[in-house]
Amino acid sequence: MTGYILRRLLLMIPTLFGIMLINFAIIQAAPGGPIQQIVAKLRGQASDVDSRLGGMGSDVGSISGDALHESTYRGAQGIDPALIKELEKQFGFDKPPYERFIKMIGNYLTFDFGKSYFRDQSVVSLVASKLPVSISLGLWTTFLVYLISIPIGVSKAVRDGSAFDICTSAVVVVAYAIPSFLFALFLIVVFAGGSFWNIFPLRGLTSDNWHMLGFFGKMTDYFWHLTLPIIAMVMGGFAKLTLLTKNSFLEEIHKQYVTTARAKGLTENRILYGHVFRNAMLIVIAGFPTAFIHILFTSSLLIEVLFSLDGLGLLGFEAAMSRDYPVMFGALYMFTLLGMALHLIGDLMYMIVDRRIDLSASRG
Numbered sequence: 190m191t192g193y194i195l196r197r198l199l200l201m202i203p204t205l206f207g208i209m210l211i212n213f214a215i216i217q218a219a220p221g222g223p224i225q226q227i228v229a230k231l232r233g234q235a236s237d238v239d240s241r242l243g244g245m246g247s248d249v250g251s252i253s254g255d256a257l258h259e260s261t262y263r264g265a266q267g268i269d270p271a272l273i274k275e276l277e278k279q280f281g282f283d284k285p286p287y288e289r290f291i292k293m294i295g296n297y298l299t300f301d302f303g304k305s306y307f308r309d310q311s312v313v314s315l316v317a318s319k320l321p322v323s324i325s326l327g328l329w330t331t332f333l334v335y336l337i338s339i340p341i342g343v344s345k346a347v348r349d350g351s352a353f354d355i356c357t358s359a360v361v362v363v364a365y366a367i368p369s370f371l372f373a374l375f376l377i378v379v380f381a382g383g384s385f386w387n388i389f390p391l392r393g394l395t396s397d398n399w400h401m402l403g404f405f406g407k408m409t410d411y412f413w414h415l416t417l418p419i420i421a422m423v424m425g426g427f428a429k430l431t432l433l434t435k436n437s438f439l440e441e442i443h444k445q446y447v448t449t450a451r452a453k454g455l456t457e458n459r460i461l462y463g464h465v466f467r468n469a470m471l472i473v474i475a476g477f478p479t480a481f482i483h484i485l486f487t488s489s490l491l492i493e494v495l496f497s498l499d500g501l502g503l504l505g506f507e508a509a510m511s512r513d514y515p516v517m518f519g520a521l522y523m524f525t526l527l528g529m530a531l532h533l534i535g536d537l538m539y540m541i542v543d544r545r546i547d548l549s550a551s552r553g
Contacts, residue, residue, distance in 0.1 A: 194533070201529050206294070208525050209518070213290050216514065223306050223512045224276050280306065280514075293518060302519030307511055312519035315504065322394050322500030325415060326489045330422040331481050338427045339473065342434025347461065349439060361428045369425030370491040376417045377495065389417050392497040418496045426484060433476065437469040474538050478531035482524075 277283045281292075296303065302312035310318075345354045381391045390396070396410050441447065442465055450460045490502035501520070508516035 194537075197533050197536070201526070204529065205522070205525055209294065209297075209522060210290070212521060213286075213293075213518070216517070217286050221512060222282075223280055223514065224273065224282065226512055227276060228273075297519070297522050302522070303515040305508075305516050306513045308513075308516075312515050315516060316501065316520060316523065319499060319501045319504045322493065322498045323489055323502065325394065325411075326418060326422065326492065326498070326500065327481060327484050329415060329419050330426060330484050331477075333419065333423050334426045334430055334480070334484075335477075337423065338430035339434050339470075341427075342431045343438055343461075343466075345431070345435040346438035346442060349435075357431075361431050364424050365428035367424070369421050370495060372424050373418070373421035373492055373495050376421055381417060390414050394498060418492050418498065422484060422489065422492055426480070430473070430476075430480065434469070434473055437472050438465060441465045441469040474535065476535075477538070478528070478535040481531060482528045 274283070281289055284292075300313075304311050305315060308315065341357055345357055348354050376389075377391060379385045380388045390413065394411070394414050395407075396402075396414070399407060399410055402410060447460055447465060450464060455463075489498075489500060490506055492498070493500045493503045494506075504516065505520055507513070508520070
């Protein structure tokens with residue numbers, strides 16, 4: 190077991206390095222870097238001045254006619270080349286890409302992620318400030334998805350072909366077919382003052398007077414704000430897990446050891462929960478890290494936007510749009526490490542559920 194864990198930890202090093210290298214190379218090839226973003230804002234301000242002065246301010250910010258051709262940044266005509274050079278030095282773009290990548294990885298090894306280009310905060314403090322929202326959405330959604338999906342999936346497998354199975358299958362198909370953000374829009378229209386009732390809030394994780402409330406009031410307010418976002422995310426996530434649980438149990442129920450157990454006179458509950466459950470749940474448990482990562486870092490983006498929840502999904506989206514590289518790469522590094530750690534935990538849970546599995550014999 191110890192040897193397996195050490196091998197997996199050592200394997201994380203080249204995996205993490207490869208992920209960072211590939212993403213770094215892709216970003217270098219993508220147009221519209223941070224300097225281009227600043228240039229666009231400067232040009233927009235200059236255009237606004239020009240329009241208000243009737244075109245008399247067309248030379249604002251320019252040095253000479255030769256400066257129009259000295260910059261490699263699109264739209265930088267009329268911007269002082271010295272300012273461009275200063276920005277390149279400030280952001281580290283005066284060095285070749287391989288030097289920047291080596292320096293970035295060296296800093297990341299000590300968990301030094303630097304500061305945001307466009308916010309006066311460190312990457313760590315930015316991520317930490319957004320974590321409560323995303324963790325709340327991720328943990329509660331994952332908990333409810335498993336709490337709902339496993340009992341329904343087991344019941345569907347035991348009652349395969351019954352009216353219960355057919356009715357729940359119809360619900361599962363509908364939940365699978367409707368994207369979570371469309372269901373979120375439906376909830377907003379119906380329950381958040383869109384057209385019918387104004388029962389639930391539409392913005393934030395807590396109310397403005399949250400700090401003035403007592404413990405019970407704070408918990409009530411917290412879950413009151415989370416109700417609609419979590420319902421929308423659960424509807425989009427429980428369908429797959431329900432079908433996975435059902436199919437896993439059906440496969441185990443039709444195996445020979447179940448027939449043998451019935452022949453020995455064991456009760457159906459003893460067979461189901463004493464033998465089938467342990468084997469069938471392996472694949473469900475193994476998928477927990479992937480499900481949590483998907484919910485935490487992917488599914489929550491549109492939900493955060495729709496419900497004005499300032500979490501990691503929204504932070505990553507805004508960083509990508511503004512080309513805030515420290516936030517982009519710092520968050521990628523941290524989340525990749527977290528994802529690989531959760532996958533390792535998922536593999537170790539195999540052994541906890543089924544002692545017959547010997548991870549120490551694995552080479553992966």
